[in-house]
Amino acid sequence: MKKQLLTAVIAVVSLCACSERPGPSMGWTAQNAVDKLCGRYEVESLTWDGPEADINGDGIIAPTHLEELLQGPWDGIQDPGGPFVYVTPASELGKGTNVDAHLFIGFIDWPVKYSLMTLKYEYSVSESGEFTFSQHHMNDLAFTSPLNEDHSAGRFDGESVYLDGDILVISGETSFYDFAEGKQISGRETYRFKCVSTKRRGE
C-alpha cells in the first residue's frame, strides 16, 4: 500500500515537473538560420556594368559608380549614409518576411535629387534552414525622364536577391540619365551587403 501511494505521488510530481518547455515553432535549425540572417546590412560594394557616366549631374564622373551616387545631391538635408538593408526575423516557416532594401533608385525632383528608396523583398525559411527570396512586385520602379516626361528614363528591375555566403546580394537591371552625354544609359547594378549588427546583447 505504501509503495503504491509513493508511486502515485511520484507520478503526479513527475507529471507536474516534466511539463515541457516550449520552443520556437519553426524548430531550432530554422530559427538559428534566421537568427544569423536577420539584422542590418550595409553595402560592401556596388558594381555597375554600364558605361561610366555623370549620373548626379555635377559635371564630374566619380571613380566608382557607388561614389558617383554617394555624392548626391540628396533630398534636402538627408544623408542616409549609403545604401543599407534590414532583414526582419522570420517567425514562421514558409511565411514571407520582409527584406527592406534602401537603394539609390530614384529621382524625386528635377534637376537631380537622389533618395534612398525602399524596395521590398521577402524571404521565407524552410525547416532545414534554407532561404527562398522573392521579388516584391513594387520593385520595378520607373523614373521620369527629364527630357520627356511622357517616357520612361530608366528603371530598376531588382529581380535577383540571394545569399553569397554571408553576403546578401541584390542585383537588377538599372537605367540612369547621363548628364555628360545627355542620354539614357543602362546596365546591371549588383549590391553586396554585409551584416553589421553585432548580435551581442546589451551593446
Added chain:
Amino acid sequence: MKRTGILLAFLLLAETVFAQTTLKEGVQMIKDRYGVTFIYDPAINLDRPYAGEKLEGKSLQADLRRLFAGTDISASAKKRQVVLKKKQRRPRRADTSLSEVQLLDSALLVDWRKPVLSHPGAGALGISRTTLDEFPVVFGEKDALKMLQLLPGVQAANEGFSGLSVRGGYADENLILLDGVPVWQGEHAFGLFSAFPAEAISDATIYKGNYPARFGGRLSSVVDIQSAPGNSDSLRWGYTISLLADKIHADGPLGKRLSYSVSGRFLHTVLAEPVLALLDNKLNYWFYDVNARLDWKAGSEDLLYLTLYNGTDWYREKNTAKKYQHTYDDNYAAYDIWTDDIGYEGLEWGTGLAALHWNHAENGRTALSWSRYNMVLANNSQYLTNDSDIHVSKQENRSETEAHDDELRLSTDWNLGPFSFGGWASLHGFHPGGSFRESRLYTDGKKDYWWRKNYSAPESMTAAEAGLYAGAAVPFGHGFTASPGVRLSIYGSKDMVYVYPEPRFDVQWQGAGWTINAGYSRMTQGYHRMQSGFTILPLDIWRPSGADVPPMVGDQFSLSGCFAGLEGWEISAELYYKKVHGVTEYRNTFPSISVDYYDWSEMVVSGDGTARGAEFLIRKTSGPLTGWLAYTLSKADRVFPDINDGASFPATVDRRHRINFLASYKMGQRLNMTLSWTFASGAPATVPERYSTMGFYSSSMNNFRLPPVHRADFNINLHSPCRKGTRTWTLGLYNLYGAQNPDAVLPVSASANSYDTCYHPELPEGTPVLERWTILTFIPTISFSREF
C-alpha cells in the same frame, strides 16, 4: 457504594414498573425517546399489558421489535412516523376480497396525518417536510421554493429556477423568512437551487393574499420557512448522496435543556477542487450551506433558540498558458523568453444569518437577528517571465470588487386572546462595490515596481425600517370571524422618510364544510432588487427607496371559497385583484445594472401595475393517492410614463393560463411515487431593436410572446428498513419528455463567426436578436439517503 446501591435499586424498580406497563405506555415512551409520531387505526387496542423485555433505547427499530414482539401488531417506521397495523394472515389469491383490501388500506391511511398540502387560511398554503421528501426534484435536490411553484397563483420567475412570481409580482417582491428573519439572497447556483435544503426545514407556508398584520415589507408574498427544531430525545442523524451534492443532518439533545439540529450540504465539486487545481482544470463551481439551530428550554413556557445559516457560492476560472517568445534586441541579438501566464477569475458570494429567538409559550416571539450578503469579484493574473534563464521576473496583477449588505433587526410578536400585536425595527446598510487594482513586478526576486489604485466605492447607504402592527380575530354572528388589522410601516433613507399605514381586513364565514373569505390587504416595500441578468445573479443589488425612487405600494382584494365537506377532498377557488404603485423597470428595458454602478436611480423608472386572476384548486387529501390539480387564470400589466409612450404592456411574468398537477401514490410503506405536470402560457419578452456601447435597446417593452412552457417530472422513493434506521433510494426524472422550454431568453448580437455562441450567418453582423436557451431538459437523478 451507597449511591451505587441506590442507583441499582432505582433501575431495578424502574424495570419492574415498566414490566407491568401497557403497550400504550411503551408507545408513549418511544414517542418521547425518539420524537416519532404513531399512526394507527383506533381499532388497534394498545391498552394491553406489556410483559416483554425492557426497552433499552438502542435504536427505534430495536425498541419497536421488542414492544410488539409476540403481539398481532406490526410496526414500520418511516422517518419520524411509525405506522401500526394488525398482522393478517396473508390471504391466498383466491381468498382476496375487495372488502378486505379496502379495510386494510383505510386502517392504514385514514390516520395519515400529514396531508401533502396544508391550508392554514385564505391566501395561504403550506407544505411540510414530508411533502418535500416526496416531491420530484431537479439534480436530486429537494427544494421548498420549487415546490411552492406548483401551487395556484405561484410560478417560477424564470422557468426552471428558484425565483418566485406570485400573482403577477416579480421575484424581488417575495419576503423569504427563515424563522421570521428576512433572507435577502436565498438562492444558490444563479437561482437553480434555493438556499434551504429539505433537511433543514420543518415546513414552509406561502401567503399570497389576506396577509396577517404581522407580515409585511414585500408586495406579493411572504414565504414563512420554519427551521427544523432541535431534538431533545436522542441522537438522530442521516446523510444523503446525490448526483451533485452530499448532505448530512444530525439532531439530538445536549443535556436536559439543550438540543440541536444541524445540517450541511455541499456540492461534490468542492471535494474535487484540489485535484482539479492540480490538473489545471479550467473552471469549477461549488456551494455549501450550513443550517444550525440550538434550542434551550429556559422554562416550562420559555424557549430560547439560536438559528444560524451560512451559505456560500464560489466560482473560479483559471486560464494558464505557457508561452515562448524568440525575440531580438536592437543589435539583432536573439534571445528567448518563456512566460507562464496564470489568469484567475473568481466570484464568491454568500449569505450569513444569525438570529436569537425567544418564544414565550404560544403567545410571544421575539427575535434579534443579523444577516449579511457578501459578494467579491476577484480577478488575479500572474506572469512569470524567464529571459533566457538569465533574468526571472514576476508580475502580479490583482483587482477586486466587493459589495455587502447587512441588516440588524429586532422584532416581536405577541398574542393575547383574539388580539395580536407587535413591532419591528431594522437597520440596513448597503455597501456597493468599491474596488481596487494593483500590480506588482519583481525582477530577479526583488520588488521592482508596485502600483495600486483604489476606485472609490459609491456612497454606502443606510436605510432604516420600523413599524408596529395590531390585529384581531373576532368571531361574530353564526360562523363569522372578522380579522381586522393595521400595520404602520416606516421606511427611512438618507434623503426621505416614508410612512405608510397598511390596513388589513378579512371576514370569514364557516359552515357546512364551506369556508368563505373576503379580504383586503395593503402591502408596501421599501427595497428594490435590481436584476443584472435574465435570472437571479450574485451581481444583483438591493437598493433602498429614496427621493427618486419611492417605495412600492400594493392593494389587493380577494374573495375565496373552500369546500372540505367531502371526506378526503378539498375544493377551493380564489379571485384576486391587485393594484401596485411605484414598481420599477429598467429605463432602456434591459437589465444593465452593475454592482459598482453609482446612481442606480437613473437607470430605472417607476410606474404602476395591475394583476388580476382566478385560482382553482382541487386537492385529494387522503388515501394512497393524494395530490392536487390547480388552474390559474391571470393577467398582469404595467403602465410606465417613460416606457412604451405610456401605453400599457404585459408584465414580464404575465402568463394567461397555468395548470399544475401533482399526484403522489403510496404503495405500502416502502414505495411512493410522485408525478407532476405543469403547463403555462408563454411569457412576454423584449426583442431588442439596436445595440450600442450602453447595451441593448428597444423602444417597446415586452413586444413578443414566447411559446408556452410545460414539463412533467417523476419521482420514486424506495424505503427499506435496516437494522438501524432506514435507507431510501430516490430516482427522479426531471422534464420527463424533454420539453424544449425557453429557460433563458437573452438579447445577443448576431455574428457571422461560427465560433461565436450567437452565430447567425443569415443575419447582418451585429443585428440584435433575442436568443432562446433550453438549459433544463431531460435530467435523470438518483440519490441515496440513510437515516439512523
